[in-house]
Amino acid sequence: LERSCQDPKHLPVPSHESPLSLLSASEEAKNKDVISTESGIDLGPGLFFSDGKRKVDYILCYKSKKRRSQGGPAGDIEDSKLTEEEKALMREDFEAGLVEAGLQIEHDKERPNGIRFIRLHIPWPILSREAELQKIKVAVKKVSGFTLWHISKFKTHDLHLVKSPRSNCFVLGAELPLSTYLITFVPIVCQLLHDEWANYGVMHKYQPVDLIRKYFGEQIGFYFAWLGVYTQLLIPPSVLGIIVFLYGIFTVDTNVPSQETCDDNLNITMCPLCDGVCDYWRLSTVCSLARASYLFDNGATVLFAIFMSLWAACFLEHWKRRQMCLKHSWDLTSLEDQEVLKPLCHEPDSLDIEDHLSGYLINVSTLLFLIFVTFSAVFGVAVYRICMLSVWSMNPDPEAKASVRMTVTTTGIILNMLVVLVLEEVYGAIAVWLTELELPKTTEEFEERLIVKSFFLKSMNAFAPIFYVAFFKGRFAGRPGDYVYVFGDYRMEECAPPGCLIELCIQLSMIMLGKQLIQNNVFEVLIPYKEEEKRPKQQLDKDYVLEPFEGVGSEYMEMIIQYGFVSLFVASFPLAPAFALLNNVIEIRLDAAKFVTEIRRPDAVRCKDIGIWYNILCGISKFSVITNAFVISFTSEFVPRMIYQYMYSTNGTLNGYTDHSLSYFNVSNFPPGTAPTTTLITGVSTCRYKDYRDPPWKPDAYTLSKEYWSVLAAKLAFVIFFQNLAMFLSMLVAWMIPDVPRSLREQLKKENMMLMEFLLNQDQEPAAPLCLPAQEGPRPVTACLDRATPAASAGSNRHLLLLLWFLLTLHHPPAHIHLLHHEHQFRHHLHNPRLPNQPHSPKPPVNYLH
Known part of the structure; x- marks a missing residue:
């Protein structure tokens, strides 16, 4: 089943083609005044088996269709690759495997047809065994129960999806700490997240990152931790950007070029904006445009651009330090990369070079075509502005002629924004198709390639109109008497006398704000709200039709594009960090509400960092230095x-x-x-x-x-x-700025010293188990070593190995990451220097030193 193209682990839920789909159990705790974990109060049929004792850890769901003999005409039945009998046999084999592995199953008896649910319960011995095999370090000491008062269901749904973190240890191999399940009640965790995180009334509070990680897993925990760090560090540039803007407001009246532009006594007559129908015009008519341009084009902007370069470096370094602390706190320093083969409809080994080459050729040709489409869209909007400028200049109304340039610019920017939004959705689907053509062997490789393609296409789509205004508009327009024409009759557009910076500022602000406003309010609020009204009344059905989790890639992409707006063109729009800060404060709570109430609880995925997104951030930060340098030099009037x-x-x-x-x-x-x-x-x-x-x-x-x-x-x-x-x-x-905080380095040294001390003490007590004293917080070493101490003949080898490890740790503090990576191999060789009945060898094992 795992090697089949119908593998339910990799299919969306609900799926009408898969024989078995995965769905978390519903948190059907109704409104109650008191809920106790030990009182035995009935919490609803969705939380327990029919006996009321065994708790539901996971739910499997599948579509049960009527057979051809029982239903209507054959045309009413969807065609599928597998018949209903074949799917039923696959489900029976799969369930038999679960039972053989020790899981307990209960079928939903209330639904003979339609959507059917299978409840799963995983006994504690099975969980303990899998946690040991997967090297999950958890607390095993039992804690007393507690009573919770005033728990209530959410406004949108009941507590949406019960999927105990402990169940992930077996069903899908996701490695979540069991301590979450042992010390708390899962609906209570969701209730806390709803009240203390997915609530607009707690915008001023820090996110409960540890609780997010415990409930959703490390991958989602890292995303919200990164988003919190990014939002927090936007505060300094937001304040400084507002100061730069206020500086321009307070000094605009003393700016000599603006005063000269607004002076009617200079009587400066400008050449016509178009051929034939356009008249001469006075420079003083663009007085307001010149004054507005100075608000963003002043000497303080240059200093602010240099500050933003330093800010980007500080942001990346601060996140590395924060990420290192989270890896230690979440016990991820020894996590090994495990690549999961992507399910294909044929074996990966059977693919030859021709199969991959065709996909690469299609990728290259398609990307080149999409680049052409993007720049064609930008050119099309430019032609629209050129034509509209000529048409509206024929208006005999003097007031209409005076505002024709601003009107054309505004409508062109709105059109650009709509084109960007449409192409972004199209490019996302094309990126998935192109990645599948390359036939990547592993899921990790597939995700990385998809991220690179999506970022390339979407960033090109978002930044192409801004690059055009910043570096190309007006550069090739020509001069009076020798203009450059498009389509034979229309002149290339030019910048206003104050320069193109004010237009760049308007375009950047409208695309940035409009894109985020539409995405947040339409795609993430209004559409889910409308879909919620169509959901059935039964709680199981409500949870079944919730939106499936599609990964955090789209969330990262939205924020990375925003980071590009903030850093790449900050010299033209110092208020960009402030707008990004306001958006992110709302975005965090909006995403939190979506994860808690609008989508199915995702399967937990363990990871050590944010992956390739960090490399993309580094690339944007370095490229922003170049773009800001060119904006100040060639777009603004600072150098002239x-x-x-x-x-x-x-x-x-x-x-x-x-x-x-x-x-x-x-x-x-x-x-x-x-x-x-x-x-x-x-x-x-x-x-x-x-x-x-x-x-x-x-x-x-x-x-x-x-x-x-x-x-x-x-x-x-x-x-x-x-x-x-x-x-x-x-x-x-x-x-x-060091990558590892000093406090963390000291803590790691202390833990390594403690481990060495206890290992040395074991030489004197061969029969005692090797256990560390209890201490708060996770540690980069296992909590208890219950293996027997090796024979005394290995004592010299033990001391030598411990001495080498201690010296490496002292002289290379970051080396703990690599040493703990082989921690279990080290313990195996340390406690088992030779096999039983094997003659003694003077050579100590060295695999753990790698």
Whole structure:
């Protein structure tokens, strides 16, 4: 059954094709005033067998269909690969195997047809044996019961899915500590998570990470721990970003370029925005745009961008330290990587190179096509803006003409956001299909490849419109009299005189906020709420139709994309960390409510870290240094203003910068048909445009001036300086902050010393079992060693091995991770230096030292 394509462990629930599907038992505890773990009060048929004593640990469910002779016409029965008789035989074999292994089974007698449930109970001896085989370190001392008052069911459902953590030790091989089940009552754990975690009234509190891990497993525990660290560390950049924004508000009135842009007395006439129908316009009409641009394009933004580079390094280092503490606290330091073969419809060994090569070729060609689709979508939105600008410029209303640029920009950004949301859903499905074509052999390999493809496609889709505005818009538009056209008649779009930074800021904020708002409120709140109204009344049926758990990949992806918005373009939008912080505070509780009340309780998965997501975070952090350097240099006006102030200004100020940054164009040089047909501004002989070019009265008219090359050289020099400075400071921060906290290193040293001391004492007491004293918290060593002490002839070998281990631990504190990785092999060789009846050999065993 495990090697079959119909393996229920890898099929979604409910499944109409699988002979057997997995579903956790329902927590059917109704509203009661008092619930006691020892009083024997009836907690409902869903928690116990019919005898009221044996507790339900797991539930199997399957679809029972009427046979062809009992039902209607053949067309009413779904076609399936297996007949009902074959599925029934497979279920009988599977259940017989469970009974033979020691599990106790009870069938649901109330449902002769339709969805049927099978309750499972795992006796304590079976659990103890499996915990020993899987090296799960748990408490075995019995604790007294307790009484809980005022327990009530949730608003959406009853306590949703009972699946005791201890049952995972056998049924699916997930290694959860048994102490959770021994010291508490599982519905009470869910009740605590609902009240103290999945509740918007506790947003100000820290997450109960240990309780999340005990109830859902290490994989989900690591996700919420990482999300909590990320959200907590967003507080400093959020505060500083608000300060940068307020600095721009308080100093905008003293900004000379903004004042010159808003000064009507300068009488600066700008060239038309389109050919023929567009008129000349005054620079003062974009006064509000210039002032808004300064709010995000000021000197404080540069310092904030450098700070964000340091913040990214601190965030990664802080998470490594937090992750190391969690690994020690959750007893994961000695966890070995176990790759699970992915169920295929044929044996992996039978695949030849041609089978893999075809999948790789399809992957490459499909990815190239999707890249083309993404940039085509960006180009299509750009064409939309170009066409709408020409059409709306024909409006005779002067007020409509004055706001045409902002109107086109806003509608274009909204269209971009909708395209991003649609393509994101499409790319997610395509990534799964492409990964399956590669035929990965293990589940871990499948997940890593899927994550890489999904991140590549979704990040490209989310960031492509922003990269276009930041680095391409207006760069290839040309100049008056020599514009670049698309489709023969439409000019390429240009940036406003204050620059493209304000448009980049608007696009970043709207895509970031709109994407998260729609995803959180529509996909995670409204749709589940509507589906909840359709659920049947019976509690078992309610739990059966709950959404199956599809992994934390989508949750990680959403936050990683947000991290990209926060770090990659923070120089253009200092308020991005603040918006991300507000979103995450709600996101944590929203995800918590979803895990507790909206989806089936997932199977616990043990893991040592967040996996490949950490590598993606490191890549984004390093790439953000480059993007912020280019945004400050080529998108903002910071470098041109500095060059003018220190090279061309007569008094060392920015007075005259606006006139210096605009070039002249003789209106008589317009090609035929491109000059304005009608104009409200008479007597125009020259108009101005944003560029550094020689004026028409010079011999080399309209060629790039020396000021252009000076500014370009300064921009490139700033990119190199900023990148090296930020990289150096990031590496310095990473070097100064150790990966393992000092307190944890001291604790590990202490535990290793205690272990060595007790092992040495055993030489004097051969018959006594080797046990460590009780201490709070999990330890990276087993709690009790009940093997007999080896013969005295192995004493010298024992002392030598312990001395070597102690020296390695002292001189290399992080080495405990690798040593404990082979802890059980070490104990085996230490207590069994040679087999019985084997002649003594002077060579000590060395496998444990690897």
